[in-house]
Structure formats: C-alpha cells, structure tokens
Amino acid sequence: MARFDPLAVIKRGLKALRKEFSTNKNETPLSTQTIGPAKPNISKRADSTKNVKTQKEPHGTPNTMVDKQTRATTPKPLSAHLMPATLLVLYLDEQQASLTDASILHGYRxxxxxxxxxRFRDYYVSQIEGYTSNFVERYGVIKVHYQRRKAAAVWLLAKDIDxxxxxxxxxxxxGKLNTPYSLVAPSFANYRLMQANGPVTGHFLERQQFVTYLYRQKLWQDVDESLRLLKVTDFIKCISEPHGQELKMTLAKNTLWQVYKSVRxxxxxxxxxxxxxxxxxxxxxxxxxERKQYLNEVKQTQQVTKSYAxxxxxxxxxDFIPGKKVTLYDLPCGKKTAQLNDGKKVQLSAHKNINGMQWYHVTDSGWLLAEYLKFK
Known part of the structure; x- marks a missing residue:
C-alpha cells in the first residue's frame, strides 16, 4: 500500500478548485498559497452601471469597501506538513554489548x-531507557537492557556410607545457566569410593542440584547391616570404632545387646x-x-504369670551417650517404640529379669535395659 502524503492531497484539491473557478465561472484562478473570493468581471460591471452615478463614499474611494470585504474574508494560508521521526532501538546486555541487531522505527511526530x-533465552529485561509512547523528536534512541538469568549451584557432598x-x-x-558441567569425585585418605547419587554430569539450572559421593573406609572389608542380638558372657570394654579408642563403658556380664551392624x-x-x-x-x-530365635523366647516369657513382672x-x-538418643521397645528386645534424649528424667513402672538381662518399663515410652538408666 502506498504511503499517505497529505501535501499531495492538498495540491490536488487546489488544482480542482482552480479549474472549476476558471472554466465554469470565468473567474481568475486561485493561488496555491491562499484561497479567497473571485473578483467580478469588469466588462459586465461597466454595462450594468452605465446609468448609475458613482456615489462618493465618505473617508474613501468607491472601491474601498470592496477591498476591505475581500481582505476580511480571505483565509490564512494552510500548513499541513507532518514531521517525520525515527527511533533507534538497541538491545544490550550487562556489558552494554548488543545481543542482536538494532531495530529502526519510523513514524511522524x-x-x-x-x-x-x-526476548532472549537465559536473559530477562531489567530496564528500558529512553522509552516514549509517542514520537517526539526527529531522532531518538531507546535502550532495552537485559540481564542474564543466574544459575543455581550444584552441591557436592562426600559422606561415609556406613x-x-x-x-x-x-x-x-x-556456572552459567544451561552451560554443561562434569564433576570429579574428591579423594580421601583411608577411604575408597563406593557410589555416587545425583547428576554427576548435566547442565546448570535455575534450581539447586545435589550430588553425594559415598565412601567406605579401606580397612572395612565386609559390612553386614542385619539386625541381630549379641549375648555377652563376661565384662567387655567398648570402643569408638573398629581399631578405635576405648570408651568409658563396659558391658555387664550375662547381658544381651542389639547389634545394628557387623564389620569384618x-x-x-x-x-x-x-x-x-x-x-x-x-x-x-x-x-x-539370631533375632527371630530370641524373640520367640521372649514371646514365651510374656505368657507367664504377671508375678514375673x-x-x-x-x-x-x-544414661546414654551425651547428645544422643536411646531407643525403647514395646517388649524386651521387641520393636522400636520411642527414643529419649540422654539425661532425660523418667518414671519406671515395671521390671523384668529375662535370661539375666534387667529390663525396666519407662512409663508411656517402652522397655529399656538397666545399663541405660541411672538411679537416684
């Protein structure tokens, strides 16, 4: 579609008016600058005024009134020019570098x-500088500022699997958003890597990602995490870990203990x-x-008369390990029911002797061995 040109339209209108007045009405053509009433034909006016005496007007000639009327009805020249305007649109990142080619907008004031x-991937608009809703100046610049979206960190954790x-x-x-990464497991003395949990390779995202490397001590050859029971027939000192330091804790003679893990x-x-x-x-x-064997023995003891309790x-x-919690059971060596903090005061409601093991019932909690209690 051709562009609209107001000046050309005005010129065509003036040309049409000029033609109409000059041919049909035998009048003087119009000016392209002004538009006014046509002057009467002199010959016709002479014929019509032969017998008419010219009356002298006070303060002027006979044509004075006509000239004043003509000047009063003549309109001012028309001004219909539209001023073109141009806007340059820039798309900039944090370093004021262009993300793409600039756009040019054309219009009129x-x-x-x-x-x-x-829109750009990994970027968001942070500011629009020089924005205007209408064309104002002949030339203008709009700067659209963008900032890169930040990627969340990848957590790398290293834990002892046991x-x-x-x-x-x-x-x-x-790293930068959507850029690739590849992790390398750290090394630790006296440990060997067992497995890795999480995306060890991938891309940085807007959400956090976690990778956990699990290690086992090189000294530990075999690990069995089956729950069993250990019967102690004499006083035995406890230690902090295999080949570790001796603790100030001794297991009583003829007592039974739950084993959570066996390590060779x-x-x-x-x-x-x-x-x-x-x-x-x-x-x-x-x-x-074996736990099952002992639980059968315990079950039989639960069927005896209440006089045994x-x-x-x-x-x-x-009286347990400082900062740790001791486990209580629904029956002596039964299922776990609760855990209590070391140093907590409790009330005991019953006592049982099962195969030399002294069990106490903690009110509203469960059964606990005497070794984990300190009496006042």
Missing part, C-alpha cells in the same frame, strides 16, 4: 510508538556396632544370636 521488546558423617565441607559448583576388617577381625559410636570386638565372651514406681534418668 505525535504518532504512537509500537515497541516490540525482544557412619553417614560428612568427610568434608559441602562444595558448591557454579581387612585383618580378619569381626566387630559389632551396638549403636552410634559404641562397638565391641568379637571374642570368646561374645555370642551372636515386678511393679515399680521409681524415678531414674537416661
């Missing part, structure tokens, strides 16, 4: 500006974990029992 804000403790502080890997080290020694950092070494005074109303305090 006063005309509405139709700004198309472009003890579940961190081997080092978490490491944070950073590379030197062939078998170790039993009684929970947390409490371990005992296998010896001639330890006897490993002594009712109590005694106060005591949990």
């Amino acid at each position: 006063g005309q509405e500006v139709e700004l198309d804000v472009k 003890q579940q403790n961190l081997l080092a502080k978490p490491e944070f890997v950073h 080290t590379t030197d062939g020694i078998l170790w039993y974990c009684l929970g947390g950092n409490t371990w005992v070494k296998n010896s001639q005074h330890t006897q490993l029992m 002594v009712s109590l109303n005694v106060s005591a305090k949990i």
Whole structure:
C-alpha cells in the first residue's frame, strides 16, 4: 500500500478548485498559497452601471469597501506538513554489548510508538531507557537492557556410607545457566569410593542440584547391616570404632545387646556396632544370636504369670551417650517404640529379669535395659 502524503492531497484539491473557478465561472484562478473570493468581471460591471452615478463614499474611494470585504474574508494560508521521526532501538546486555541487531522505527511526530521488546533465552529485561509512547523528536534512541538469568549451584557432598558423617565441607559448583558441567569425585585418605547419587554430569539450572559421593573406609572389608542380638558372657570394654579408642563403658556380664551392624576388617577381625559410636570386638565372651530365635523366647516369657513382672514406681534418668538418643521397645528386645534424649528424667513402672538381662518399663515410652538408666 502506498504511503499517505497529505501535501499531495492538498495540491490536488487546489488544482480542482482552480479549474472549476476558471472554466465554469470565468473567474481568475486561485493561488496555491491562499484561497479567497473571485473578483467580478469588469466588462459586465461597466454595462450594468452605465446609468448609475458613482456615489462618493465618505473617508474613501468607491472601491474601498470592496477591498476591505475581500481582505476580511480571505483565509490564512494552510500548513499541513507532518514531521517525520525515527527511533533507534538497541538491545544490550550487562556489558552494554548488543545481543542482536538494532531495530529502526519510523513514524511522524505525535504518532504512537509500537515497541516490540525482544526476548532472549537465559536473559530477562531489567530496564528500558529512553522509552516514549509517542514520537517526539526527529531522532531518538531507546535502550532495552537485559540481564542474564543466574544459575543455581550444584552441591557436592562426600559422606561415609556406613557412619553417614560428612568427610568434608559441602562444595558448591557454579556456572552459567544451561552451560554443561562434569564433576570429579574428591579423594580421601583411608577411604575408597563406593557410589555416587545425583547428576554427576548435566547442565546448570535455575534450581539447586545435589550430588553425594559415598565412601567406605579401606580397612572395612565386609559390612553386614542385619539386625541381630549379641549375648555377652563376661565384662567387655567398648570402643569408638573398629581399631578405635576405648570408651568409658563396659558391658555387664550375662547381658544381651542389639547389634545394628557387623564389620569384618581387612585383618580378619569381626566387630559389632551396638549403636552410634559404641562397638565391641568379637571374642570368646561374645555370642551372636539370631533375632527371630530370641524373640520367640521372649514371646514365651510374656505368657507367664504377671508375678514375673515386678511393679515399680521409681524415678531414674537416661544414661546414654551425651547428645544422643536411646531407643525403647514395646517388649524386651521387641520393636522400636520411642527414643529419649540422654539425661532425660523418667518414671519406671515395671521390671523384668529375662535370661539375666534387667529390663525396666519407662512409663508411656517402652522397655529399656538397666545399663541405660541411672538411679537416684
């Protein structure tokens, strides 16, 4: 479609008016600058005024009134020029570098500006500088500023698969959004890598990602996490870990303990974990029992008369590892029912002696061995 030109339209209109007045009405052609009334024909006026005496007007000639009327009815020249205007649109990143070619908008002063804000992957609009809703100046510049979307960090964790403790502080890997990454497992003395959980390779995203490397001590050859029971036939000292330091804790003679994990080290020694950092070494005074076998024995003891359970109303305090929780059971060596913090004051309501093991019932909690209680 051809562009609209107001000046050409005005010129065509003046030309049509000039033609009409000059041919049809035998009048003088119009000027392209002004538009006014046509002058009467002199010959015709002479014929019509032969017998008419010219009357002298006071303060002027006979044509004075006509001239004044002509000047009064003559309109001012028309001005219909539209001023063109141009806007340059720039698309800039944080370093003021162009993300794409600039756009050029054309129009006329006063005309509405139709700004198309472009979108770029990994960027968002942070500011529009020099924006105007209408064309104002002959030349103008609009700057659309963009900022890159930030990617979230990838967490790298290294843990002991058996003890579940961190081997080092978490490491944070950073990069630009949607750029690729590839992680390398860290190395630790006396540990070997067992497995990795999480996306070890991928792309940085707007959400956090987690990768956990699991290690096992090189000294640990075999690990069995089956729940069993350990019967102790003599007093045995506890240690912090296999080949670890001796603890100030001794297992009583003829007592039964739950084993959460059994570990055989590379030197062939078998170790039993009684929970947390409490371990005992296998010896001639330890006897490993299957849990099912013992629970059957316990079940039989539950069917005896109530006289075997002594009712109590005694106060005591949990005596376990500082900062840790001890586990209570629904029956002696039964299912877990609750956990209580070390040092918590409790009320005991019953006592049972099962195969030399002293069990106490903690009110509203469960059964607990006497070794984990401190009486006032």
